[in-house]
Amino acid sequence: MSQVAVPYVALGLRARRIKHELLAAIERVVDGGMYILGPEVQEFERRFAAYCGTRYAVGVADGTSALILVLRSLGIGPGDEVITAPNSFIASASSAALLGATPRFVDVRREDMNLNSDLLEAAITPRTKAIVPVHLTGHPADMEPILKVAERHRLPVIEDAAQSVGTLYHGRRTGGMGYAGCFSLHPLKNLHALGDAGVITTGDERLYQWLLKARSHGLRNRDEVEFWSTNSRLDTLQAAVLCVMLDHLDEWIKARREIAAQFSAALRDVVGVPAEAPGSLHTYQTYMIQAERRPALLEHLKQRGVDAKVHYPVPIPMQEAARGLGHRRGEFPATDWLAERIVSLPIYAEMTREQRTTVIDGVRSFYRA
Template sequence: MNIPMVDLKQQYHALKHDIDQALEKVLESTHFILGPNVQAFEQEAAAYLGVKHAIACASGTDALHLALRAAGIGAGDEVITPAFTFIATAEAISYVGATPVFVDIDPRTFNLDPTLIEAAITPRTRALLPVHLFGQPADLSPIKELCAKHNLLLIEDCAQSFGAAHGGRMTGSLGLAGCFSFFPSKNLGCYGDGGLVTTNDDGLARELLVLRNHGSRERYHHAVIGYNSRLDEMQAAILRVKLKHIDEYNRLRRRNAHLYNDGLKGLCLTTPHEDGKGVHVFHQYTLLIEGRDRVQKALSDAGIASAIYYPIPLHRQEVYRELMAGVSLPVTEQVAERVLSLPMFPELSPEQIRRICQVIAGAL
C-alpha cells in the first residue's frame, strides 16, 4: 500500500467537472489577468474569513512581502518571528530591508512562545509576525496585548492555516494583515502559486492594490516602485471552486488527525497538541519522536511517505548564520531534531491511517 504525503489527484477527480468548466470559461473569455474571477474570489474569501479586504497576489511569499512593505516596515526596523518555519517568513522581512529577530517556540504547539517575546523587543521593533504553524493557530491574545503595550504591528503568517480559528475568529482577521498561501498542497490550494493578503484597514488595502500591480493606481501611471504580483484568472477560478469545500476538507483533516491520535496511543512519541483556544486545521500532522530516522526508514520501506518540517531552523540556515551568531533557541533546536510529519490530506482513508500507525508501532 503506497501512501503519499498528499494526493491531489483524488481531489481533482472529485471536482473535475466544476474545475474543468470553470477553466473552460476563463479560456473562452480570454481575460487572464485581474479579471472577474480574481475579483469574485477576493470578495468570497473576505466574506469567509470575516475581513473587509482580501487582496490576491502571486504567492504566499509575496503576500508576506507586500504586507510588510505596505505597512511601512523597512531598513533599520526589527520584526519578531519564529525560526521554526519555512524560509519565506523571514525572507519577506529581509526583502524590505528589516531584520528578523527570532524568538523561541512553545514546545507543544511549535508556535511563537508569547512569554518570551517581550524580552526581545527593542526600540527598533516595529512588528510581530507569528506563524500559525501546521494549521495550529498561534496564541494571539497575549501577542495582541504586547502589540498594544509597545505600539507594534501584528501581521499573521497564515500560509498553513486557511480555515483555522482563534477565539471564534478566523486566522488572518486578528492583526493588521493576514498572509495566505495557495501552494497546491495547502488546505486551500490552487494548481500553481497563489497568495492573499487580508486586512480591515482601508489604507493598507489601497496600498496593497497598488504594490501588487507595478505601483500603479491608474493604468500607465506609476506612483511608487511596485511588483508584478497578480493572481491569474485560472488560479482564481480553481480557488473559487475549492473554497466552497474548505470546511469539509478541514473537517476531514481533523477527523484524520484524531484517527492518528487513537492509533498511536501508548507509543513512545508525542502527537500534535490542540490548546483548545482555537480550531486546528492540520495542514500537517506532525509528531515529536525519538529514533526518527529508524521510523522514517520503516515507513519508506512500507511505501509510506513522510517528511521533516523543518530540519534546519532559520537561525541555523547559512543565509542567517552570520547575522544570528550566538543566538540560541533551545526548544526550536530540540524540536527540529525530533519532528516527523505523516501523510495528511482530506481523502486519506481510515484504512491507510491504520496501516501507517501499524508500521510506526513496529518500528518503535
C-alpha cells in the same frame, strides 16, 4: 499487517475527483477573455474575505509576496527588525531580510510549536517594526497575549497564516486578528491553487487601497504610477480554480480533523501527538508528531511505503542564508528540541481506511519492536 503505500500528498487524485468543476471554471475564464485581474479574482477575494471574517482580501502571486507586500506597506527596511518564529518556512523571515531588515527570532513552545508569547516582550527593541507570528501546521499561535504585547508597544501584528486557512482561535479565523493576514495558496496548503497563489486579508482600508496598487506596479490607473512596485497579481485562472476549491474546503478540513483524531487516539502512547489548545480549531495542514529515534522511524516508515517528511529539519537561524545574523545552536532550545523530533505524517481527505491503518501500524510497530 497492511502494506498499502501512502504517498505524502495525493493532489492529482483530488483534482481528478473535481475535474469537471475545475475544467468548467477554467473554461469560463478561457471564454471570458479577461486574463489579468478578471472577474474571478474579485469573486475569490470577496468570498475569501467573507470566509475569514475580514473586510478585505487581496489576491497576490504567492504567500511570500503577500508577506513582502505587507511589510513594505509599513515602510520596513534597513535598520528595522521584524520578529518571527525560528521553526517556520524560510519566507517568514526572508520576507523581512529581502527588504534589508533584520529578522529577529523568538523561540516557540513545544506543545503547539508556535511563538512563545512569554518570551516576546524581551525581544522587542527600539528597532522592532512588526511582529509576524506563524500559525504553524494549522494550529493558531496564542494570539491574545501576542496582541496585548504588540498593543503595548504600538507594533503591527502580521499573521503568517500561510498554513492555517480555516483555523480558529477563540471563534476567530486566522488572518483577521492583526493588521493583516498573509496566506499561501500553494498546492500543499488546505486551500490551494493548481500552482502558486496567495492572498492577503485585512480590515485596514488604507492598506487595502495601497495593496490594490502595490500588487500591480503601483499603478493608480492605466497610465499613472503612484509609487515603485512590482507585479504580484493573483492569476485569473488560479482565482477561478480557488473559487472551486473554496466550495470544498470545509469538507476537506473536516476529513483532516477526523483522520487526525484517529491518528492521535492510536499514537499518543508511543509519540507526542499534536496538541489542540483550548479555544483552538486545528486544521491540520500538517499532522506533526514529536518522535524519538527519528532517523530509524523514518526508515521504518519508508520500508512500509509511508512517505513521511520533516518540516523543518534546519531551523531558520541555522540556515546558511542566515549566517550573517550570527546565531548559535542552543539559543532557541524548544526549536532545537523539535527540529530533532518532528515528523509530518501523510494526511489528506482522500486517504483510504487502509492507508490510515498503514500509517498507524507503521508508527506503532516501530516503537513496539
